[in-house]
Amino acid sequence: MSYEQLDRWSEEAAVGLADRGVGESSVVALVLPSCPEYTVLYAACAKLGAITAGINHRLTPLERDRVVTLAQPDLILSTADLLDRRESAELIQPCGYVPADSDLADSDLPESEETEAEVLAGLRVVGGVVAPLAEDLDRPICIVFTSGTTGTPKGAVFCGRQLQFICQVDTQHTWNSPQDLGLHSSAGTSLTHLGPMTKLLGNLHSGGTSHLMKKWTALGGLEAVEQFRMPVIAGIPTQLALMLHHDSFDQFDLSCVQAVIVGGGPATPALITEARERLGVPVAVRYSCTEAGIGVGTSFQDPPEDALESVGRPHLGVELTIRSETGELLAPGKIGEITLKSPAVMSGYYKDPAASSAAFWPDGAVRTGDLGHLDTAGRLHLVGRSKEMYIRGGNNVYPMEVESVLSQHGGVAQLIIVPRPDPTMGEIGVAVLVPSDPLNPPTLEELRGFAAEQIAPFKLPSELVLRDSLPLTPMEKIDRNAIREEL
Secondary structure, eight states: OOHHHHHHHHHHHHHHHHHTTOOTTOEEEEEOOSSHHHHHHHHHHHHHTOEEEEOOTTSOHHHHHHHHHHHOOSEEEEOHHHHTTOSOGGGGTTSEEEOOOGGGOOTTSOSOOHHHHHHHHTTOOTTOOOOOOOOOTTSEEEEEEOOOTTSSOOEEEEEHHHHHHHHHHHHHHHOSSGGGTTOEEEEOSOTTSHHHHHHHHHHHHHTOEEEEOSSOOHHHHHHHHHHHTOSEEEEOHHHHHHHHTOTTGGGSOOTTOOEEEEOSSOOOHHHHHHHHHHHOSOEEEEEOOTTTSOOEEOOTTSOHHHHHHOOOEEOTTOEEEEEOTTOOBOOTTOOEEEEEESTTSOSEETTOHHHHHHHBOTTSOEEEEEEEEEOTTSOEEEEEETTTOEEETTEEEOHHHHHHHHTTSTTEEEEEEEEEEETTTEEEEEEEEEESSTTSOOOHHHHHHHHTTTSOGGGSOSEEEEOSOOOBOTTSSBOHHHHHHHO
């Protein structure tokens, strides 16, 4: 799809949406895979002043119903097969629904699954145009939903002002030089994720080419990098690890790669080191949360140890603080809750004023729910989620701290620490591990001995469980809740 086609088709789709009653402040839910039609419909909604609520199509019907109930959309755009999987079909009755319509298919649509192309074709009014909106940077553009792995999902609302700031900062931190703008990139996560939902504007401004994958695979990711000579590999740690460990990795010509950017989850020192060694390029890490929009990171010019030891420093315009439970600012070295303040932070949670109030400190800083500390150089060190912390024998244990060390063991491909109840200690840690060599996995004693000089004994896992793989959330992150429930 060309830029001209995106502009024209989104204009024509906007006319079709307007004919169905969509206008300024309407909420349109997109339940679609990562496909060109998604971007066209997102742009069409923006041209009308409507709010796009991206709902991950990989959610279970029950999970999706919760999000639909929260968003209360005026219109749902989806394919018949996805909606057929809904358990509570009655939830769609208050909403409009544009189904697939094969009679309206258009031959100049981009190649895609027929049903998604038909959804777009059913909306387009060929040759139609909509009146330009008056500029209003405080007009809501999108709702980005939290993953919901720790409870009921919430919808973070972003306006034009936040998206503008996010795109300006992201462009400065993503590319090595202005000459890299306009090159090929890949959207590895669902388009409903914070990154695609808030950075589409920046991608369009750069003039680059985005390659969409309906279902990301390590092989598909490697093929795209080689075929389109992508200068930057960007994704979440799980995706980077799967590509590096793919059986065919060494068969690909990845000489085009100039850098790697990893975010959306903790990247272990072992993973960063492996990426540097196998690709021969610098690796930058990113940290933020849905509510903050943008946060901190390392740059390609930083000393190599920065990405190994920390997640870097705040991006330009971002204020990073560590606070106690009462909001007191903590000195370097003290562990507390990470808070972020910038023009990028969400306006609030959609139709949830109580949760919105609880998400901010009085000065406007967002409470991330993550724990960490600053060093004297201003770098942020992650410790873990406050909800992931457990107490063993009266001592606080932060799983991420332990995972970052144990993951450097050569026998570990993937590892996560989760607690389980214990009659004596209250809670103990269980290491759930995918071994590098299934025929020769590390033992619990080997792991404890490996980390003994860096981690206090009470923090080390008391049990070991071996797995072929670890469950993932729809956002491709390791599903801690699922693992805890299994144990």
